[in-house]
Amino acid sequence: MSDLLERLRGRGWRLTSQRRVVAEVLDDGEHVHLTADEVHARAAERLPEISRATVYNTLGELVTLGEVTEVSTDGRAKRYDPNAHHPHQHLVCTGCGTIRDVHPTGSPLTDLPADQRFGFTVTDAAVTYWGLCPACAS
Amino acid sequence: MSDLLERLRGRGWRLTSQRRVVAEVLDDGEHVHLTADEVHARAAERLPEISRATVYNTLGELVTLGEVTEVSTDGRAKRYDPNAHHPHQHLVCTGCGTIRDVHPTGSPLTDLPADQRFGFTVTDAAVTYWGLCPACAS
DNA sequence: TTCTTGACTTGGATTGCGTCCATCGTAGGA
DNA sequence: TCCTACGATGGACGCAATCCAAGTCAAGAA
Numbered sequence: 001m002s003d004l005l006e007r008l009r010g011r012g013w014r015l016t017s018q019r020r021v022v023a024e025v026l027d028d029g030e031h032v033h034l035t036a037d038e039v040h041a042r043a044a045e046r047l048p049e050i051s052r053a054t055v056y057n058t059l060g061e062l063v064t065l066g067e068v069t070e071v072s073t074d075g076r077a078k079r080y081d082p083n084a085h086h087p088h089q090h091l092v093c094t095g096c097g098t099i100r101d102v103h104p105t106g107s108p109l110t111d112l113p114a115d116q117r118f119g120f121t122v123t124d125a126a127v128t129y130w131g132l133c134p135a136c137a138s
Numbered sequence: 139m140s141d142l143l144e145r146l147r148g149r150g151w152r153l154t155s156q157r158r159v160v161a162e163v164l165d166d167g168e169h170v171h172l173t174a175d176e177v178h179a180r181a182a183e184r185l186p187e188i189s190r191a192t193v194y195n196t197l198g199e200l201v202t203l204g205e206v207t208e209v210s211t212d213g214r215a216k217r218y219d220p221n222a223h224h225p226h227q228h229l230v231c232t233g234c235g236t237i238r239d240v241h242p243t244g245s246p247l248t249d250l251p252a253d254q255r256f257g258f259t260v261t262d263a264a265v266t267y268w269g270l271c272p273a274c275a276s
Numbered sequence: 277t278t279c280t281t282g283a284c285t286t287g288g289a290t291t292g293c294g295t296c297c298a299t300c301g302t303a304g305g306a
Numbered sequence: 307t308c309c310t311a312c313g314a315t316g317g318a319c320g321c322a323a324t325c326c327a328a329g330t331c332a333a334g335a336a
Contacts, residue, residue: 123269124267279334291322291323
């Protein structure tokens with residue numbers, strides 16, 4: 001994660017305590033995909049005065065820089081995936097909304113023939129798998 | 139679409155003018171994927187007093203019955219896809235948000251090995267392709 | 277070290293999308 | 307035709323996210 005902070009500094013980021021804390025929170029919970037509010041709650045444990053607006057701003061900047069991926073599954077709150085540098089797909093629980101990273105075989109982008117692209121310049125493809133997690137299934 | 143109305147009646151639906159109009163709107167614009175607000179606007183052209191709550195209720199019921207599919211691409215408003223009986227995926231313009239139905243080769247569900255399911259009972263998979271439509275690319 | 281400045285943060289207001297609820301209306305069976 | 311339970315209404319509400327004007331501060335300059 002210090003890598004991340006270095007990369008950000010290299011891009012001309014002013015390194016404030018708020019931004020540092022948000023980056024640390026994303027790093028700490030690398031296995032989970034936090035909502036903006038969850039990021040804010042965890043950041044506030046270390047920096048009580050941090051505002052939600054700043055968390056939103058910082059997350060948005062990290063997404064723009066490609067350091068973090070935004071995952072919006074259904075109509076719920078967006079979740080933020082710090083695992084942006086390793087391509088993967090998502091498995092979402094229809095019960096509780098938690099997300100797992102998965103690695104399916106095959107690559108979806110190549111599965112779209114030219115005659116199915118309708119003149120679009122297709123740049124990305126995402127596969128979302130839906131199901132019930134063990135906890136919600138019981 | 140009269141098919142749809144028949145099916146709904148067969149399921150014990152009370153056939154009100156509001157529900158009929160919502161169904162007609164979805165049928166009319168079969169090529170597009172309308173937001174709830176767009177459905178409401180078009181329905182209101184024929185039935186000015188129809189309320190947004192009724193449109194939301196009716197759309198929700200149609201989704202529950204499997205007659206319509208809910209498509210939530212990014213953080214924007216959900217869109218409703220009347221083409222629920224023909225499996226397909228979606229190609230979304232990152233510029234304007236419009237959606238096209240596409241038919242990729244291969245089937246995503248079979249692409250997730252058992253050791254990548256983490257105890258989930260996986261029931262569905264959706265592929266979303268992202269790109270710029272011809273209008274937004276120019 | 278202190279100064280300076282513009283980028284960053286703040287929090288309260290606001291927007292967008294969707295749901296809830298008490299009340300009224302009406303489709304369709306008796 | 308009448309009854310009544312199911313559906314419609316619309317205004318209040320909730321949640322996620324954004325906006326904005328004012329205050330704060332990181333980091334380069336001197």
